[in-house]
Structures are given as C-alpha cells and as structure tokens.
Amino acid sequence: MSAVKYFIEQNSRKLAIDEFLTKELNAAGYGGVEIRKMPMKTEVVINASRPGVVIGRRGAKIRELTYILENEFGIENVQVEVNEIENPWLDASVMASRLARQLERGVRFRRMAYWILRRVMRAGAIGCEIIVKGKLSSRRARYQKFKQGTIAKTGEPSDIFVDEADDRAVLKPGVIGIKVLIMRPDAKLPGVITIKPPKPRKPEEIELIKKPEEEKTPEEEEAMEEVLEGITNIDELRELEELDGLELVEDVTTPDEPDTPEKEPEVTPVEKSEPLEDEPEESADESIVDDLAELDSLEKEDVE
Numbered sequence: 001m002s003a004v005k006y007f008i009e010q011n012s013r014k015l016a017i018d019e020f021l022t023k024e025l026n027a028a029g030y031g032g033v034e035i036r037k038m039p040m041k042t043e044v045v046i047n048a049s050r051p052g053v054v055i056g057r058r059g060a061k062i063r064e065l066t067y068i069l070e071n072e073f074g075i076e077n078v079q080v081e082v083n084e085i086e087n088p089w090l091d092a093s094v095m096a097s098r099l100a101r102q103l104e105r106g107v108r109f110r111r112m113a114y115w116i117l118r119r120v121m122r123a124g125a126i127g128c129e130i131i132v133k134g135k136l137s138s139r140r141a142r143y144q145k146f147k148q149g150t151i152a153k154t155g156e157p158s159d160i161f162v163d164e165a166d167d168r169a170v171l172k173p174g175v176i177g178i179k180v181l182i183m184r185p186d187a188k189l190p191g192v193i194t195i196k197p198p199k200p201r202k203p204e205e206i207e208l209i210k211k212p213e214e215e216k217t218p219e220e221e222e223a224m225e226e227v228l229e230g231i232t233n234i235d236e237l238r239e240l241e242e243l244d245g246l247e248l249v250e251d252v253t254t255p256d257e258p259d260t261p262e263k264e265p266e267v268t269p270v271e272k273s274e275p276l277e278d279e280p281e282e283s284a285d286e287s288i289v290d291d292l293a294e295l296d297s298l299e300k301e302d303v304e
Contacts, residue, residue, distance in 0.1 A: 017073055021046065022167075024065070026101065028053035031091045041077040044069060049088035089123035092165035096180040099130070100169040103176060109136060113146045120182055127151040127183040134176035141174070151183050161187030 001009075014035055022030055029049030036043040048054050055062055062080050069078045088094045095116055102112045113130045120128040127149030135141050152158040162183050169176045 013073060017044075017069070020068075020073075021065075022097070025054055026097065029085070029088060029094050030097060031085050031088070031093045035075075041079050042075050043079050043081060044075070045081045045083055047083050047085055047091075049085045049091070049094055051082040051084045054082045087123060089119050090125055090163070090182060090184060092163040092180040092182045093167075095120065095182070096165040096167035096178050099132075099180070100167040100176075100178050103169040103178075104171065109144075109176070113144075116180075117146050117148055121148055124185040125149065125182050126185060126187055127181075129181040131179040132176060133179075135171075135173040136176070139173075149183065150189075151181055152187070152189065157187065157189055161189075 014033075017035070018033055021033055025046070025048060028051075031047035031049065033047070034043075034045040036045065046054055053061075056064075062082075066078050066080050069075045069080070085091050085094065099109075099112055099116055103109055109132050113132060117128055117130060128147070129151050130146040131143060132146075133141065133143040136144060152162055162181055164179070164181050167178045167180075169178065
C-alpha cells in the first residue's frame, strides 16, 4: 500500500468514527475524538462536556464503544479514554450540537442562536459567528447569520485561532444546517498593538521636621521632671501668677539662662522662749548682797 492510500484510509476511518460518536454521544456534549497509534495499543480519546454519560453505569457504555471500534472499524487493541472539556462554551462542536438538539425540540432558531452567542462572548471569546441554513420560516430555503466580535476568515490566524464545527437538525420541513465559528481568547492577531497600562505611582509622603510620635531623649525627660519637681508650694505658684501679670521694664536675665523667678527668703517665726528658772535666782542673790551692805554700814555707824 502506498503512503497516499494509507493516509486516505486513515483519515476516512477517522471521519467515520467521528460521525458515529456524534450520533451515539449526542446527549453527552460530544466535542471531538483523537486517535493515537502506540506500539502496543491504540488510544481513542473522546472529548465531552459530560464524561459521566460517556462512561455509563459501571462502565457499560465504554465497553460497548470498545467492542464496536474493534469489530466494525477494525482498530486493534483499543483503549478508550474520556477527557472532560474545561469550558464547553468555547468549544464550537459542543455549541453546534446544543443548538441542533434544541431546534429538534421545537425552540425558535433566533432565540436559541442569540442565547448561545451571548453565552460564548460572556465566556471570554474574542468573536463568535453562527450560521443557520434551511427552511427556517418559509417554504423556500434561506440562511441567517448571527455575529458578534472579531473572526479571522483567511490566512494562518483562521487555521490556528478559530474553532469551527458543523451540525444538522432534522425537522419536518427539512434538514437545517448549523455552522459555528468561535475565536478563542488566547488568539493573537498580527498587526494588533496592545498598550500596557501604566504602573500606578506611589503618593509622595511629606517628611516632617520632627515627627509627633518621636520618642523623647532621656535628658529631655529628666529636665521636664526637674521643672515639675521644683515648684511644689501653692503660695509660690500664686506669686508666679502675679509676676506674670506685671510688665517688666528691664530684662536682666541673659538669653542663655532661662527666666526663673527668684525665691524670697523664707521668714521663720521666732518662737517665744519660756522664762528660765535661773533668772529669779540671780535677782535674789543681788538683793541679799545689798542687805548685807546696809547692815555693814549700820554697824560702822554704831561703833563710831
């Protein structure tokens, strides 16, 4: 088998598996399949928004899918894995499948298309476009487009950043085709300049000469204590208040020395001394001497 025929066969088989899983896992929010060829096995990774529905009760659905892939599609040593889609609103295949199922239930296409468009843009997409074709409201087929944001249509950005998916809804008037294009939020278009916002400046702080919360030095605290301890008498405080009210003619104090009022000498009251007991004794001796002198003079007169 030539290389061209080999790749054609592999791709056609992958498309057939994708169509089968789309029908089989319609209620599970099917979002695509990946087939990885390993030396000992073949991994089939199914992307779905509801992995519990794909697995089934006690893995019954997984075993059924493994049997079908081995017998009908000819894949040897199949190992089926289920991968949950983190954000289904940014997956085009999930959104197309959801819109088709709602149209089959009888929901109006305009209402459902606008609802999906708003939810996709709210999820963070750069742009979204929904195209609905078929017998929408008349006997003649037509198409209607719902678009919001920016969508790259050509070139490499459309291949890398735009997720595209198709689905169909089978109704009584006929088949309605649905096409959904979503531009992911991580897309970087060429030629688009993004300006970074400037960094916020810090407000300038005004430096004070002396901060109010600055701690006092021990020398200042001692000086304050001395000033407060020096005046403890109420009379001295009253004299100081009277002196403050007077106008001084000459200021004798030097600028270096602080103005401190001179203290008046304290007058201590003189205690009255009690009369000593020795004083009356001295006066009594003097009177006795005088009497003796008089007696001597009288005796001399009598002798003469």
